[in-house]
Amino acid sequence: MFVHRSMTPRVITIGKEASLLEAKDLMRNKNIRHLPVVDEQQKLIGIITDRDIRGAMPLENVRLPDFCKKMEVASQLKVGDVMTPDPITIGPHDTIEDALLMFEQKKVGAFPVIDAEGRLKGIISVRDILRAFTNVLGIGQPGTLLCILVEEKVGQLKKIVDAITEEGISFGSVLVARYWDENKRAVFPYLLTNNVVRVKQKLKALGFELLDPMEWYIDQLPRHERDG
Template identity: 35%
Template sequence: MLVRDWMTVNVIALGVNSSVLDAAEILREKNIRQFPVIDSAGSLVGIVSDRDIRDAMPSKFIPGDAVVESGGGLYTLTAGDIMTLDPVSVPPDAAMTEVADILVKHKVGGLPVVDRGRLEGIITQLDVLRFLCASAGSARGGAQFGIRMDGSEGALADILCDLRARGIAFNSVFTAVDPNRCGSRNAYVTIADLGDKSVEDVVELLQSKYTLLFYVAEG
């Protein structure tokens, strides 16, 4: 699936000359974590995070009039003064799995979505989680099984054929590298319909032919 299918398009963006105080107020009202910063043509020029804004604020522990005095410069401070230039961004046709990898690698909470220099939207950690839930079929429920594949060609097909042959349908299938076994991959299957079988029947089948890592009776 692509970024354009999951991104937020009604983005609250700042101009380079937007007031940091105004941005802080929007941050509180809308409960958002970052602002793309755009120029007059709508092109992305930077990003301001909630941390950038917090760092610009005077400490709440400064007593009395000292807060006003120490924060006096805030009245003229703009997004352009505190933004991160040339932020990491993704195009609308990027894969969602690529977005997840970038978020982890750069330790950020979201990415501007840019098409030919213009801001088109934003994709966040929450959007990635929504994508993963939909891909895994978790909203539809169902028993989940983790199975170690033996590395042979067609190992996943064998597992799925065994399930289908017994009238078992599934919501989703994932494979991933086993973090504890070099070169080994695991399959994660969420069952949509057990047919006339019980979870115990499926467990018995999988244990008799494969290495069953775990199962959850109802997702």
């Protein structure tokens, strides 16, 4: 669950003296949107994004009478002029949950990963986190998702796991989510099988409620609660 396992280790960087056009070409050629800016010792000194570049060379310039002059100015800009100095970073031994929460708070698309000495070790983007959680959900493998509503009390999950295990079914993942009713939890077992008829009957016989799929929530907290 550590950042260094999910990050891109061979990170493409640029120096602060490089021109904006160079940075722009590099991003386009490598199909990336974030370039960490490093000094000669590979120490991180900033980050420049495709958005920073767009901001410095706005397309609206085309409509202005002094377009050529503006482009000339823009083409003389250096990475150091528009980069974000001292960007928000993350450590290789921070976890992907840390990264997830930071992405939510900081509203940026990628964090450079630096070690204790400030050396750049990699970069982790929202896309890396998405991939990690796709794997966590297990949805890359063939299977069937159930949604079971349970009372919020100790031992419920064991009963569910036991019932599923008795049917000889393997788990791809199990997700437990909060439900609008505080006293209940929604349990989402992802089962690596096509054959869920009997296990559904069994769970119902044990008194569990199987939620109508159209009422499923993985993300069901009221908005203000999430944002607050």
